[in-house]
Amino acid sequence: MRRSRTLxxxxxxxxxxxxxxxxxxxxxxxxxxxxxxxxxxxxxxxxKGIVNASDKxxxxxxxxxxxxxxxxxxxxxxxxxxxxxxxxxGRPLMTFAPGSxxxxxxxxxxxxxxxxxxxADGLTWTYHLRAGxxxxxxxxxTSKDVKYAVxxxxxxxxxxxxxxxxxxxxxxxxxxxxxxxxKDKTGGLDSIQTPDDLxxxxxxxxxxxxxxxxxxxxxxxxxxxxxxxxxxxVNHVMSTGSYMFQSYQDGKGATLVPNPNWDPSTDPxxxxxxxxxxxxxxxxxxxxxxxxxxxxxxxxxxxGGVDPQTQAKLLLDPKLKAQTDNQYGGRLVYLALNTxxxxxxxxxxRKAVEYAVDKVSVQxxxxxxxxxxxxxxxxxxxxxxxxxFNLYPSTNNGGDVAQAKAELAKCNQxxxxxxxxxARSERDTEVAAATSIQAALKKVGxxxxxxxxxxxxxxxxxxxxxxxxxxxxxxxxxMQWGADWPTGYGxxxxxxxxxxxxxxxNSNLAxxxxxxxxxxxxDAATNTDPAAREKDYQQIDKQxxxxxxxxPLTDYKVFLYRSxxxxxxxxxxxxxxxxxxxxxxxxx
Amino acid sequence: xxxxxxxxxxAALVLxxxxxxxxxxxxxxxPRLAGExxxxxxxxxxxxxxxxxxxxxxxxNLGFDQPLYIQYGRFLKTLVAGANYKFGPDPVTCHVPxxxxxxKNHLEVWPEIRSRIPVTxxxxxxxxxxxxxxxxxxxxxSALRPKSFFDRGAMGVxxxxxxxxxxxxxxxxxxxxxxxxxxxxxxxxVNFTDDPLMWARNLILPWISLAxxxxxxxxxxxxAGMMETMSEDYIRTARAKGMTERAVVxxxxxxxxxxxxxxxxxxxxxxxxxxxxxTEQVFSFQGIGFFAVSAISDxxxxxxxxxxxxxxxxxxxCNLLVDLLYAAVDPRVRLS
Numbered sequence: 073m074r075r076s077r078t079l080x081x082x083x084x085x086x087x088x089x090x091x092x093x094x095x096x097x098x099x100x101x102x103x104x105x106x107x108x109x110x111x112x113x114x115x116x117x118x119x120k121g122i123v124n125a126s127d128k129x130x131x132x133x134x135x136x137x138x139x140x141x142x143x144x145x146x147x148x149x150x151x152x153x154x155x156x157x158x159x160x161x162g163r164p165l166m167t168f169a170p171g172s173x174x175x176x177x178x179x180x181x182x183x184x185x186x187x188x189x190x191x192a193d194g195l196t197w198t199y200h201l202r203a204g205x206x207x208x209x210x211x212x213x214t215s216k217d218v219k220y221a222v223x224x225x226x227x228x229x230x231x232x233x234x235x236x237x238x239x240x241x242x243x244x245x246x247x248x249x250x251x252x253x254x255k256d257k258t259g260g261l262d263s264i265q266t267p268d269d270l271x272x273x274x275x276x277x278x279x280x281x282x283x284x285x286x287x288x289x290x291x292x293x294x295x296x297x298x299x300x301x302x303x304x305x306v307n308h309v310m311s312t313g314s315y316m317f318q319s320y321q322d323g324k325g326a327t328l329v330p331n332p333n334w335d336p337s338t339d340p341x342x343x344x345x346x347x348x349x350x351x352x353x354x355x356x357x358x359x360x361x362x363x364x365x366x367x368x369x370x371x372x373x374x375x376g377g378v379d380p381q382t383q384a385k386l387l388l389d390p391k392l393k394a395q396t397d398n399q400y401g402g403r404l405v406y407l408a409l410n411t412x413x414x415x416x417x418x419x420x421x422r423k424a425v426e427y428a429v430d431k432v433s434v435q436x437x438x439x440x441x442x443x444x445x446x447x448x449x450x451x452x453x454x455x456x457x458x459x460x461f462n463l464y465p466s467t468n469n470g471g472d473v474a475q476a477k478a479e480l481a482k483c484n485q486x487x488x489x490x491x492x493x494x495a496r497s498e499r500d501t502e503v504a505a506a507t508s509i510q511a512a513l514k515k516v517g518x519x520x521x522x523x524x525x526x527x528x529x530x531x532x533x534x535x536x537x538x539x540x541x542x543x544x545x546x547x548x549x550x551m552q553w554g555a556d557w558p559t560g561y562g563x564x565x566x567x568x569x570x571x572x573x574x575x576x577x578n579s580n581l582a583x584x585x586x587x588x589x590x591x592x593x594x595d596a597a598t599n600t601d602p603a604a605r606e607k608d609y610q611q612i613d614k615q616x617x618x619x620x621x622x623x624p625l626t627d628y629k630v631f632l633y634r635s636x637x638x639x640x641x642x643x644x645x646x647x648x649x650x651x652x653x654x655x656x657x658x659x660x
Numbered sequence: 661x662x663x664x665x666x667x668x669x670x671a672a673l674v675l676x677x678x679x680x681x682x683x684x685x686x687x688x689x690x691p692r693l694a695g696e697x698x699x700x701x702x703x704x705x706x707x708x709x710x711x712x713x714x715x716x717x718x719x720x721n722l723g724f725d726q727p728l729y730i731q732y733g734r735f736l737k738t739l740v741a742g743a744n745y746k747f748g749p750d751p752v753t754c755h756v757p758x759x760x761x762x763x764k765n766h767l768e769v770w771p772e773i774r775s776r777i778p779v780t781x782x783x784x785x786x787x788x789x790x791x792x793x794x795x796x797x798x799x800x801x802s803a804l805r806p807k808s809f810f811d812r813g814a815m816g817v818x819x820x821x822x823x824x825x826x827x828x829x830x831x832x833x834x835x836x837x838x839x840x841x842x843x844x845x846x847x848x849x850v851n852f853t854d855d856p857l858m859w860a861r862n863l864i865l866p867w868i869s870l871a872x873x874x875x876x877x878x879x880x881x882x883x884a885g886m887m888e889t890m891s892e893d894y895i896r897t898a899r900a901k902g903m904t905e906r907a908v909v910x911x912x913x914x915x916x917x918x919x920x921x922x923x924x925x926x927x928x929x930x931x932x933x934x935x936x937x938x939t940e941q942v943f944s945f946q947g948i949g950f951f952a953v954s955a956i957s958d959x960x961x962x963x964x965x966x967x968x969x970x971x972x973x974x975x976x977x978c979n980l981l982v983d984l985l986y987a988a989v990d991p992r993v994r995l996s
């Protein structure tokens with residue numbers, strides 16, 4: 073799950089009255105101003121088109137952010153905004169073309185000249201690099217650098233510990249387990265082959281249809297081994313993108329300038345508009361918002377949306393409101409029902425919970441419709457192929473007490489039962505949502521004991537840890553989940569595949585292990601027909617809901633303010649609703 | 661006088677040693693007493709996903725398996741001799757003075773703090789000059805004209821200054837003068853050496869925010885001290901001798917009233933040099949206070965340890981300077 077910045081939004085609940093009004097769509101097109109294309113304006117305009125479309129060069133684009141990212145090293149980050157931003161100075165094999173809304177989900181070759189070529193058995197993926205690619209110092213980019221980048225980011229967790237390890241799990245290991253580039257002296261991982269300087273092949277343990285999405289991770293941004301200084305490589309990342317680092321100070325910020333060795337003829341998606349990109353870190357969120365409003369900054373790097381005070385201000389002023397975007401963030405807020413603890417090991421008892429939850433009160437606790445639409449499916453609407461359905465309908469999503477009681481009677485718990493619900497103590501909205509669920513379930517006789525745990529140890533020690541949950545009567549677990557890449561597999565596999573259940577750090581919080589679902593997951597992983605895969609995801613979604621393993625609560629939405637001094641703004645589904653950072657310029 | 665200086669300096673050094681021992685105890689001993697294993701302690705020094713390899717490396721680097729007194733000795737040694745740690749292809753060095761090495765960010769702590777010192781010093785010293793001048797002047801005038809319109813007005817403002825927290829006054833000044841009427845737009849720290857004018861321009865609002873709080877306190881303290889001093893017999897004697905009122909007030913009244921002010925000033929300045937936490941947060945200035953808050957929120961123990969030591973150092977040094985100044989202002993101090 074790519075991490076998103078959610079803590080900053082924790083106090084949103086207080087603004088419920090204001091946010092209930094929501095945002096009405098009133099996008100309109102206006103003439104372009106230099107790009108030759110059309111420019112959109114109005115509420116949610118960047119979710120449907122390009123706002124301030126322009127090819128104007130020059131100026132300084134300023135990014136500000138509350139807090140700091142995990143790392144600017146493309147091989148050592150797991151935040152969605154860094155996946156987005158790192159493409160300015162690093163080109164992965166594949167990436168998402170700039171696009172608004174769902175159009176942003178279009179995967180295109182970047183460092184590679186074409187999507188991967190898969191072997192007949194589905195076990196080998198081959199990419200050919202574009203010719204003429206260079207680093208900022210003019211040295212050529214080779215396929216060996218891509219291989220090295222994957223090795224250092226996936227096989228050296230004591231040095232680069234922030235990113236996911238999908239490649240580690242999917243690639244065939246050496247006969248003697250590969251120790252990572254800093255310890256291994258045998259010549260690297262054999263399952264990544266580089267027959268020539270422009271070709272790289274990946275040999276997988278099992279077929280994996282979404283591999284093109286996997287290589288869109290910044291972990292495939294090439295790193296020349298001679299320049300890698302391990303954990304301190306972040307101090308000078310070698311650029312292959314349109315910009316390169318002029319300076320970087322941990323916790324303070326960075327300055328990027330145009331990369332003179334970036335060749336636009338090798339790059340159909342980047343523009344290199346600004347003369348300089350300045351990143352300021354650890355800026356108070358109110359200051360970030362005010363600077364966006366005043367034009368002192370063009371982008372909130374974190375991309376999680378404005379703070380509650382600014383949100384209220386924006387919604388009350390029609391002119392300001394017209395410069396906002398309210399987009400799905402590719403994440404589901406949900407309640408996991410532990411299928412292994414009594415009486416929730418009985419599907420009818422779980423169905424009782426499905427019916428009893430008042431989703432409107434949960435939505436209010438989460439910050440109102442502007443921060444999330446009520447969800448009835450596990451797949452969020454911004455995942456391609458998602459199909460809307462509702463197996464547990466109730467009037468206005470307020471819960472169905474009568475039906476819940478009927479389900480309780482079916483599972484021999486007519487008077488309800490007692491269980492525990494877990495939530496993360498730092499997340500006010502999550503605790504507020506758990507409290508509203510507690511109130512709703514009490515109406516049908518289900519007594520909930522809310523237990524809060526710090527998010528740092530939430531998954532390692534408590535939530536989804538089978539030993540802890542099953543022996544401590546943990547029946548319900550609050551959770552948010554986002555896809556690592558916008559496909560059903562990227563979203564579903566970790567949370568519904570029974571074979572993904574782990575002793576600790578588990579994401580399948582419900583401990584759901586349905587053979588029918590597991591089989592569909594396997595089919596989706598190997599099926600080469602995208603339409604058939606989407607059908608698999610829809611079936612998985614329906615089966616998961618029939619199993620009543622999860623109660624979808626809200627589909628998370630971000631609420632962004634568009635700086636009028638920023639050009640080429642597009643709120644992309646691929647980046648959890650953030651603006652695509654690739655071609656943002658300034659008209660200042 | 662020399663003996664006094666040597667005595668106070670030695671006492672300050674001992675105090676610094678005690679501070680280092682207490683700080684070390686808080687970070688290394690208390691968690692162990694609370695039942696944390698060395699593995700758990702080591703895991704807190706690593707970023708996300710503490711792997712067994714990384715835990716072993718940190719335990720080895722910090723010597724967690726050794727007795728506590730050896731760990732403390734090692735801790736002091738790294739301060740004055742530096743240390744080498746093995747991560748990635750090349751060993752990394754923590755140079756002297758090694759105030760710690762952040763295993764989460766793979767950065768030496770001291771250069772991080774050092775780069776933030778100019779920010780905090782600019783903020784604290786500028787504000788200190790402002791509050792000392794305005795606070796003492798207001799206090800003196802109020803004391804000389806008790807119950808006058810000026811006195812009542814100034815003390816009313818002082819009360820407001822003491823009562824209003826910096827996160828309110830700072831945010832208010834920022835909203836009014838940076839966003840509503842952008843006279844001081846885009847406030848951000850600029851190095852003095854890069855652009856002295858912009859340095860001063862961007863510090864005006866933080867200085868005023870800080871000085872408003874402190875000058876209010878100093879005005880009230882000076883007023884009380886001056887009123888008490890001005891009613892002393894020796895003031896009457898000075899006047900009877902025919903001295904000018906200015907000489908009486910400045911030479912006899914203010915000098916005597918200043919002694920306790922100086923003590924408090926040393927404490928306040930020392931604390932601020934250790935990090936003007938809230939002001940730096942409000943204005944997003946990357947000073948020592950901001951660094952401390954980030955370190956705490958990241959749970960980065962070496963950074964917290966380093967910044968605690970540096971902050972303690974500033975407080976001890978400021979108090980030492982005040983003690984020395986105290987002796988210059990009041991000759992009786994040297995005798996004690």
